[in-house]
Amino acid sequence: MKALEDRTYPAWLREVRTALSINSQVILYGNVRDIFLLPGIAGLEPCDLRTGVHRVLAAEGFPALVVADAVAGTSIMAPDSATSKDAATAVKRDQSTAPAPSRDKGPDLGALADLLERSATAQRRSAVLVDYASRLVLDPARLEPAEHLFFARCDRLSRTAYPQPAPDDPRPFYNPVIWVVDNERDLPLWLTAGNEDIRKIAVPLPDFGARQTAAEWLAGVLTGYADAPDADRRDLHKRLAEQTQGMTLRSMMAIARLAKRMNTQLSDIDEAVRCYRVGVYDNPWRESHLRKRLEGATDVIGSRVRGQREAIQRSVDILVRAVLGLSGAHAGAHASRPRGVLFFAGPTGVGKTQLAKELTQQVFGDEKAYTRFDMSEFSAEHAADRLIGAPPGYVGFDAGGELTNAVRQRPFSLLLFDEVEKAHPRILDKFLQILDDGRLTDASGSTVYFSETVLVFTSNLGVSAEEYAMRDAADATGAPMLRQELEQRVRGAVEHHFVSVLNRPELLNRLGDNIVVFNFIDQPTAEEIFAVLLDHVTERLWKEHQIELTIAATVRDDLLAGATRNLNFGGRGIGSFIESALVNPLARALFARENLRGERIHVAWLDRTDGVYRVGLA
Numbered sequence: 001m002k003a004l005e006d007r008t009y010p011a012w013l014r015e016v017r018t019a020l021s022i023n024s025q026v027i028l029y030g031n032v033r034d035i036f037l038l039p040g041i042a043g044l045e046p047c048d049l050r051t052g053v054h055r056v057l058a059a060e061g062f063p064a065l066v067v068a069d070a071v072a073g074t075s076i077m078a079p080d081s082a083t084s085k086d087a088a089t090a091v092k093r094d095q096s097t098a099p100a101p102s103r104d105k106g107p108d109l110g111a112l113a114d115l116l117e118r119s120a121t122a123q124r125r126s127a128v129l130v131d132y133a134s135r136l137v138l139d140p141a142r143l144e145p146a147e148h149l150f151f152a153r154c155d156r157l158s159r160t161a162y163p164q165p166a167p168d169d170p171r172p173f174y175n176p177v178i179w180v181v182d183n184e185r186d187l188p189l190w191l192t193a194g195n196e197d198i199r200k201i202a203v204p205l206p207d208f209g210a211r212q213t214a215a216e217w218l219a220g221v222l223t224g225y226a227d228a229p230d231a232d233r234r235d236l237h238k239r240l241a242e243q244t245q246g247m248t249l250r251s252m253m254a255i256a257r258l259a260k261r262m263n264t265q266l267s268d269i270d271e272a273v274r275c276y277r278v279g280v281y282d283n284p285w286r287e288s289h290l291r292k293r294l295e296g297a298t299d300v301i302g303s304r305v306r307g308q309r310e311a312i313q314r315s316v317d318i319l320v321r322a323v324l325g326l327s328g329a330h331a332g333a334h335a336s337r338p339r340g341v342l343f344f345a346g347p348t349g350v351g352k353t354q355l356a357k358e359l360t361q362q363v364f365g366d367e368k369a370y371t372r373f374d375m376s377e378f379s380a381e382h383a384a385d386r387l388i389g390a391p392p393g394y395v396g397f398d399a400g401g402e403l404t405n406a407v408r409q410r411p412f413s414l415l416l417f418d419e420v421e422k423a424h425p426r427i428l429d430k431f432l433q434i435l436d437d438g439r440l441t442d443a444s445g446s447t448v449y450f451s452e453t454v455l456v457f458t459s460n461l462g463v464s465a466e467e468y469a470m471r472d473a474a475d476a477t478g479a480p481m482l483r484q485e486l487e488q489r490v491r492g493a494v495e496h497h498f499v500s501v502l503n504r505p506e507l508l509n510r511l512g513d514n515i516v517v518f519n520f521i522d523q524p525t526a527e528e529i530f531a532v533l534l535d536h537v538t539e540r541l542w543k544e545h546q547i548e549l550t551i552a553a554t555v556r557d558d559l560l561a562g563a564t565r566n567l568n569f570g571g572r573g574i575g576s577f578i579e580s581a582l583v584n585p586l587a588r589a590l591f592a593r594e595n596l597r598g599e600r601i602h603v604a605w606l607d608r609t610d611g612v613y614r615v616g617l618a
Contacts, residue, residue: 008039010052010210012203016178017056023199024120024161025154025177027192028053029184030203034248037214044217046253049203050077053129053178061169062125068115070107070132107136109150116154120161120175129178134186143188151188158197206249212241214249218256223263236266243273243336246439246447251276277336277449278411284364285323285339285412285452293362294320301358305351306532306571307525310483314516315342315359322454336438340454343511345461345490346518349570352458353418360414363454370414371406375423384427389443403430404442412452420457425502431455435510462493462517487517521571526564529571533578534559537586541601547590548600555606555615581606585615 012028013036019026028049036052037044047055054065054077065077112130119126130136137147154177163172181187184200192198206214215237219225225233244252258264259272271283284290297316302309322339342359344352353372361367377383389401400408407413420428434440438451494515498508521529534556538549551559563577586603590596605616 008037008044008213010036010203012201013038013052013056015199015201016053017060019199019201020057020060020173020176021163021171023176023197024174025158025179025198027179027181027184027187027198027200028203029181029186029200031205031248032180032182032203033250034203034206035250035253037210037217037249044213046249049180050129050131057127060125060173061166061171062127064126066115066119066126066128068112068128068130070130070135074115109136109146113150113153116177117157120157120177122175123164123167125166125169125173126175127178128176129180131180133179134181134183140186140188151191155191155195158195161197205246208241208245210249211244211247211252212237214252215240215244218252221256221260222266222269223260224266228266232266236269240269240273243270245336246437274451278452280411290323290363294323297362301355301362304358304532305355306528307521308351308355308518311344311346311351311355311516311518315355316362318342318514319359319363319454336449336451337436338434338438338450338453338455341435341511341514342454342456343494343515344456344458344518345463345494345515347463347520347568347570348460349572350518350521351571352518353416354571356414356416356456356458359454359456363414364412369410370416371410372416372418373403374418375420375427376418378423378427381424381426383424384430385443387427387430388440400444401442404440404446404448407448407450407453411449414454414456415450417455417457419459421459421461421497425504428502428504428507432507432510435507457511459494461497462490483519486519490517491515521567523564523567526567526574527560529574530560530563530578533571533575534582537578537583545590545596546598547596549586549603550600551603552605555603558606581608581613582615585613586617589615589617 016026016028032049035046035048038047038052038055039045050065050067057065063078067075067077069075116128116130119128136150137143143151157177161174163174165172179187184192192200219233219236219240222236225236228236240252240255244255255272255276258276259269262272262275264272274283294316297319298309298313301312301316305312318340342356344355346352356370357367360370364370373387378386385401387401387403389404403415406415417423430440434450434455439447439449441447495508499505519525534551541547541549559578559581562581563574566573569576582603585606590601602618603615604618607614607616
């Protein structure tokens, strides 16, 4: 008994021991398929759940454990001593009619009920572990008559069984029935609800202490561990335990095997963890060409996104931090956080989405290598199912979630969440786990890791009619609106929205200082944007039809004046005006002609009659 008082035994196993005298049946659920490190003769030994339960029972005088596997049939687990083997032989003789699953009909529930009743009422110590009990019936909420009768017999047995002493042990113990299920709801609710004779015990994921113990046990197989200084060994144990938060010990063992196979150095153990998560050993974040691109990224992006120098520099700084692996470095233990998080806030049409595309181009070499989610489509609470997948039993369950599928398919990517303030507050809760732990569990129970992604949120918070009025007043007086004042107002509005409106201060706290405020489009910037968009029109005409387009200076001046008359809609407003005032009438005029390929077209004049623009071509 002294061994079981050792704290190296998990708490759930110690609770099973306690339940022997107060509960006739025990339900183990949760992380039941994991490996557990238990004390053995030569130190810690890896054991499965069956072995752990068997050790507890053996220490309490149970000669054997009958395992009724719903898939593979019945077997006996007995200790090594000769006396215990004799007792186990007697148990095996008593259970000679134990059920075996049928290939066509599955387990014989009637024979299994007989086995449980014989064990629970036996005069000697006896215990049955029903493994894979989640596979006994198809649907615990819609039982067939035979299934209902089986669980009814189990219910009655739980209430009629009593603890009793054994011939050689005066302590009164139950002969327990131990159910092992994936989820506590895999058994009928009426079996356990209000039944004090049945104890439900959760088998949790390993905590930090258990993971650190496992790291010490596993580290010996890693390359260079035997020759490493003690300080490096301790650091390895800590880092491996920190980076495997939310993982099972089975996963840690797989990571150690992977690190051994790849000859991973101790200092690079995080690479083995990352490879286990995303399934790709190559790390694009460490490529030399990425560093070279980011060296001049501010100037390159600034030539395409005009008037947002501060926002661009701030965004590039966060990407540089991501490349160096320093995201979340101040928190120490959160190495699994997303590579980068950006919250773009500011007026509409000033380049927030375009900057996200340019960042994608710089990191991944293709501006289309991002996944965009229009959060206005997630204004209803039930729309969360689109992100992580519909729950079991609902339409579309097999399809998975749009967000989890996207990250699973492209673990190295940029995720753009446009107009995030329009999403339902309950949907925003999904981002808490992503921002803090870098992972999310979909509806099927699979974990998706975001540790190699960049998350970009965009929002128009903080830019209301009042801010536009201030900008217009500043333009009228010739004194530009101060950047500091705009940033202060936008940040204040974002904080008010998350704290007071949504009541989600924890989400704002996880965004931290990654809020990037965009400027209004001023007149010089508007003229630059106008020139860029006009060049796009001429380039498209040449690419599609080999038509060389020139525009008269007076027409260009008229277009510029109209496009920049109202800058409240930013660059999109400029583009919309060019489309309606130039592209539409130009397309109409060219459509009326034939065989224009290779010609030179000159827009000589621009006119608007009855609200319709017309151009004169020469």
